[in-house]
Amino acid sequence: DIIGTAVSLDDLPLREDLRGRSPYGAPQLQVPVALNTNENPFPPPAALVDDVATATREAAASLHRYPDRDHVALRTALAEYLTRATGVPLATENLWAANGSNEVLQQLLQAFGGPGRLALGFEPSYSMHPILAAGTRTDWLPAPRRDDFSLDAAAAVDVVRERRPDLLFVTTPNNPTGQSIDLDELATIADAAPGIVVVDEAYVEFSSGPSACELLETHGHKLVVSRTMSKAFAFAGGRLGYLAAAPAVVDALMLVRLPYHLSALTQAAALAALRHADETLALVDTLSKERDRIAAGLDSMGYRVVPSTANFLLYGGFPRRFADAHAAWQAYLDEGVLIRDVGIPGHLRVTVGTPEENDRFLEVSAALR
Numbered sequence: 001d002i003i004g005t006a007v008s009l010d011d012l013p014l015r016e017d018l019r020g021r022s023p024y025g026a027p028q029l030q031v032p033v034a035l036n037t038n039e040n041p042f043p044p045p046a047a048l049v050d051d052v053a054t055a056t057r058e059a060a061a062s063l064h065r066y067p068d069r070d071h072v073a074l075r076t077a078l079a080e081y082l083t084r085a086t087g088v089p090l091a092t093e094n095l096w097a098a099n100g101s102n103e104v105l106q107q108l109l110q111a112f113g114g115p116g117r118l119a120l121g122f123e124p125s126y127s128m129h130p131i132l133a134a135g136t137r138t139d140w141l142p143a144p145r146r147d148d149f150s151l152d153a154a155a156a157v158d159v160v161r162e163r164r165p166d167l168l169f170v171t172t173p174n175n176p177t178g179q180s181i182d183l184d185e186l187a188t189i190a191d192a193a194p195g196i197v198v199v200d201e202a203y204v205e206f207s208s209g210p211s212a213c214e215l216l217e218t219h220g221h222k223l224v225v226s227r228t229m230s231k232a233f234a235f236a237g238g239r240l241g242y243l244a245a246a247p248a249v250v251d252a253l254m255l256v257r258l259p260y261h262l263s264a265l266t267q268a269a270a271l272a273a274l275r276h277a278d279e280t281l282a283l284v285d286t287l288s289k290e291r292d293r294i295a296a297g298l299d300s301m302g303y304r305v306v307p308s309t310a311n312f313l314l315y316g317g318f319p320r321r322f323a324d325a326h327a328a329w330q331a332y333l334d335e336g337v338l339i340r341d342v343g344i345p346g347h348l349r350v351t352v353g354t355p356e357e358n359d360r361f362l363e364v365s366a367a368l369r
């Protein structure tokens, strides 16, 4: 018997606003083809694995000491990478990292949200944004996207002017729908925003468009660009997210971060992984082409595919949407293919896998049509 099972969640003196809520949870199932959490399907190259092992071995010799609280070497390496990737000259002081971009976003809400404050996002979007708002007791206002899931910039400006959120979330490419927003539209929305504008660019490497980092020179007093090594960098298990912003934003996050939040092992491993950025990112192109191949395949079968600039696709069943998306999700799973029911009626989301995994997904899609 497990100690303590007589007590249930309802018996605990839990915060009232957390009662009845569900934790974030994509099912973690052992299946032949897992295409459900937008990971990179390609394991890290052997040279990267070796380098991470060597670097963490060296770091292990100093584990009796706390790590660099401000992770300066890592921020410097991230600034160099981001400067190279975007052409925007970013300094160490512009960068900040944490355990996944989820923690970066949580720190932003801790610093700029909180009781009596409002965060706004355009749904459907990343489901963690409202969950992180709830955890920090920030009010959450969902604003709509168009019926085709694209973002209507004029409508966005209107709702932002009217509701004046302390934090505005714009996810581009958007998860789970895949579309990106143009930088000039983003700038217009940011101009209307009275508070902090968080641009969540978790998937930006898979799009051919520019990064919102380009707006930092003009909008750095309010704009924050959040990024992650979980997707394009094939480093989801390493837990490393980061942001680019004005140095003052970094000063704000230092007020809420836990001391030594990034372990010495994480910092060493992430630095090693960054040294192999060119090799890892070389596969992004393959994945983008695979995405387009899956989209064309689904389209030719009569599925309705939402155009995507990310490493996943949202699509509806034959002829336009699934009558019962959850039943369709289960039918894929019965064939050993795990995709995602993101709760959008009539639609499912599939992550781009290896070419073999994608072939299998398309095969099952053809059979289920």
Ligand code: PMP
Pocket: 037, 038, 099, 100, 101, 102, 103, 126, 171, 175, 200, 202, 227, 228, 229, 230, 236, 239, 240, 241
């Ligand atoms: N933002 C978006 C839009 C995401 O889809 C995800 C991962 N699903 C994240 C942030 C967080 O990823 P991580 O914490 O691994 O960086």
